[in-house]
Amino acid sequence: MRLLILGGTEFVGRALTDEALARGWEVTVFHRGRHPAPPGATVLRGDRTAEGGLAALDRGEWDLVADTWSGAPSAVRDTARLLAGRAAGYAYVSSRSVHPHPCPAGLAEDGPLVDGSPDAGDVPYPEAKRGGELxxxxxxxxxxxxxxxxxxxxxxxxxxxxxxWLLRVARGGRVLAPGPYASPIQYIDARDLAAWTLDAAARGLGGPYNLVSPPGHTTMGELLDTCVRVTRSGAELCWTDSEPILAAGIAPWTDLPIWLPPGEDHTTLFTADVTKALTTGLRCRPVRETVADTWTWLESLGGVPPQRPDRPAVGLAPETEAKLLGG
Structure with a gap:
């Protein structure tokens, strides 16, 4: 298989690239050159937001194009049109955010969708992803x-x-752990996303697929307990109900990443129907593997993870945590 990955040097794009290379595929990465390209990949340089920035893609044929773009849909439009006659398939990494908020529990791929346009410029994230799909x-x-x-x-x-969470737990001491302990969460390991995407594309699958872990895969409690075990920090998780956390002005998802209190936000994000992906081969590794491998990677970086410049940093200020925990 010949894969063209638009990007391919960071997180999801890199997971797709690494998975394809491990399979022995011929991989070409098209990127701006801000990060090193994976060893073994052919490199094309360009900026899809600049005039003439797709010139490096004027030639070549591929079995699959993979695209993780989350900006202006017009960039997906221009790239996809350019490649439509020279690629067998196009895998676009979208988001469940294309459904209007809030979503009912168990929403499948055929639920209502936000408005979007393939011709749009900079628009909010849900409309950007929907426009990219179109x-x-x-x-x-x-x-x-x-x-x-x-x-x-x-x-x-x-x-x-x-x-x-891993770095906070690694510091040890009393850690604010947002409850309920048994609150279910759904997520996808980037490597499992990559494996399923390449399998599905190789089989010629098309259309939308929800891609997160199945219901019951893990909980907030299991996730944080696993963080304690893999870091061997001896941190004390102080499980706290959502009410005092919210009353203290602590924001779910941003101040306390991953966590959402019971309610419509939690239902929207963590109760997706993934039957369609499961029946087409989705396999999700245990949470302990995701957490342990992420910690190993963090340690290899000296505990300083990369940060996307277009996304705000997340996490709770130590003084805010100490105040809520009474010291």
């Missing part, structure tokens, strides 16, 4: 695979959610 479908039709991910974790994460 752009991929306009150019590739049934050959467009729409990978609607939820929360993505794993080694290489450049948003900072799981890295923040």
């Amino acid at each position: 752009a991929a479908c306009d150019a590739f039709g049934e050959r467009a695979l729409l990978v609607r991910a939820g929360l993505i974790l794993g080694p290489g994460e450049n948003i900072g959610r799981l890295p923040w």
Whole structure:
């Protein structure tokens, strides 16, 4: 298989590239050169947001194009149109955010969608991802695979959610642990996303697929307990109900990454129907593997994870945590 990955040097794009190279595929990465390209990949340079920035893609044929773009849909439109006659399929890593908020429990791929346009410029994230989907479908039709991910974790994460928890737990002491302990969470390890996407594309699958772990895969409690075990820090998790956390002005998801209190936000993000992906081969590794491998990766970086410049840093200020815990 000949894969063209648009990006391919960070987190999800890098996971796709690494997985394809491990399979012996011929991999070409098209990127701006801000990060090193994976060894073994052919490199094309360009900036899809600049005039003439796609010139390096004027030639070449591929079995699959993989695209993780989350900016202006017009960039997906222009790239997909350019490649439509020279690639067999187009896998666009989208998001479950294409559904209007809030979502009912158990929402499948056929739920309502936000408005979007393949011709749009800079628009909010849900509309950007929906516009990207439409752009991929306009150019590739049934050959467009729409990978609607939820929360993505794993080694290489450049948003900072799981890295923040691991580094906080590693510091030890009393750690604010947001309850309920048994609160279910759904996520996808970037490596499992990559494996399923390449398998699905190789089989010629198209259309939308929710791609997160199945219900019951793990809980907030198991996730943080695992952080304590893999870091061997001896941290004390202080489980706290959501009410005092919210009353203290602590923001779910940003101040306390991954966590959402019971309610419509939690239902929207953590109760997706993933039957369609499971029946087409999705396999999700245990949470202990995702956490342990992320910690190993963090340690290799000296405990300083990368941070996407277009996303705000996450995490709770130590003084705010200490105040809520009474010291």
